[in-house]
Amino acid sequence: MAIRKKPEMINQQVGWCGGCGHGIVQRLIAECCEELGLVEKTVQVVDIACAYWSIDTLNCDGIAGPHGRCAAVATGIKKVRPEANVYVHAGDGCSYVIGLAETCYTAMRDIPITMIVVNNGIFGMTGGQMNPATTLLGDKTVSSVKGRDEKTAGKPFDMLKIIETFDIEYAARGALYDTKHINQTKKMLKKGFENQRDGKGFSIIEILSPCPTNWKMSPVDSMIKLEKENELIFPVRVYKDRGGEK
């Protein structure tokens, strides 16, 4: 098996738990930015959640956006620095729960940024509470100890189905549970960065990702859950590709 060279853009050890998907996502981001020659133009906006660890470890300009507001912070940055390669790396709690409005309106305004949402089905940073948008029915969390119940907590929803109805450039969902899907996810991310480079509109890439710590599972079992359970509710595919000039 060919081992990929570690991107120079990653300059320190990272702080994520063993088996966490955020690390893979960060690595893929770095590979894409390097391969596209965008590193020196890149500005990362990380959520004040588990994505935050990325601020020190990636060798590019960066700002830590408040929990929920990353898309709005990125809007401000992209408007003032239109030539910069501005991406958001945030959780699904940040992007779809507290920051639902910010994410939707950034999409509706078709702001040409690359938004990367890590769907780990849980609030990781705060210790594993239910995510109203993505925790599956029946999944146990510290705020749904008997398993998520539709009667009290409603059902999870597929945000990309909502976002694909907006006039945006690109929406896709990838997953990290095997090499094939990691490679596919990288292609999606690359497309998201290329769109921005080429002056096209808003791109969002959601990534199904494990949180072994808060799922209270081994990294391997987490990957199996992702494939066998989460992907059934959150299908991996390209939802929208406008393919246009903007």
Next chain:
Amino acid sequence: MNKDYSLMKGNEAIAEGALRAGCRFYAGYPITPQSEILEYMSTHMEERGGVFIQGESEIASMSMIWGAAACGERVMSSSSGPGYDLKQEGISYLASYNLPAVLADVMRYGLGDGEITEGQDSYWEATKGGGHGDSRQIVLTPSSVQECADLTYLAFELADKYNTVAIILSDGAISQMIEKCYLPDALEHDKDKYDWAITGYKEKNATKVKVTNMDRTIGHEAWNELMRNKFKTIYDNEQRWEDFMVEDAELILVAYGISARVCKSAVRSARAQGVKLGLIRPITVWPYPDQAFQNIPESVKALVTVEMSISSQMAPDIQMASKFSKPLYGYLSTLYVPKTEELVAYCKSVLAGNENALEVY
């Protein structure tokens, strides 16, 4: 003399003052009585080469100006009443990241949704608030349309000088009135002049900019010191106020904004009737102009705060500034703009010993 004047609303003067100060990014959400700031920006920002965004909420708008401020741009937002509450999150984050920004709060009256009429009861929120954590924001209070322009212009200078949020605390009356206004010279701001700003266009080996919470690069001790020094320097150097006929006064009125305008006419009217009133008008309410109260003349028998609120929100600041040296009375007109002759009558009554001193609780 600068002949560049217009007839403008206070809100428009705030917006034009901002544009002339080099503001090139505005994001906001409509709410009465400040909406003309947003409307003016929507009409005139683009012609100055800047960015206007009508945000989906006050919270989102604050986060947008935060991102833009981190890039070194001169940025502004504005709101009122319930909308200003939602700005608090952003103020706290901007303070935490040491970023300059200007925010206009055009006060309206009341709690909750309150009223859309003029009021002065967001003083506490503006001067003592600013979201969680302890930080201080410079707060400037215009008392005329001219000052709406001038103080906004100044707010950008001060925000920049101290890397802080500067607030224009206006009120519905001042911001809605139309007056002649001389406009300050337009200047261009260079967003690339700071080494702390995000550019995203770097040489390969150049240091990358990290804009983080409470400047994580320096450690908490150094951070505390940095902030404390900043607040102290602002306190020492930026107190602003206007004295009006205080030298021989028997009673000194203390008021800002619309109330201060009424107080001025009350001072004139009372003096015509042989009653010696004076006025201290704070222009900054943080830092509070303590220096204005250092040499209150012997002739002064008492102070009277004049505000549009239920409790006097300014009273503790006045007492601290005057070191409790004089009794304090309050003329608190809630949602009504104080009336000159009623105020004069109240002052006469205070001097005649018929009024109770203000209860400050």
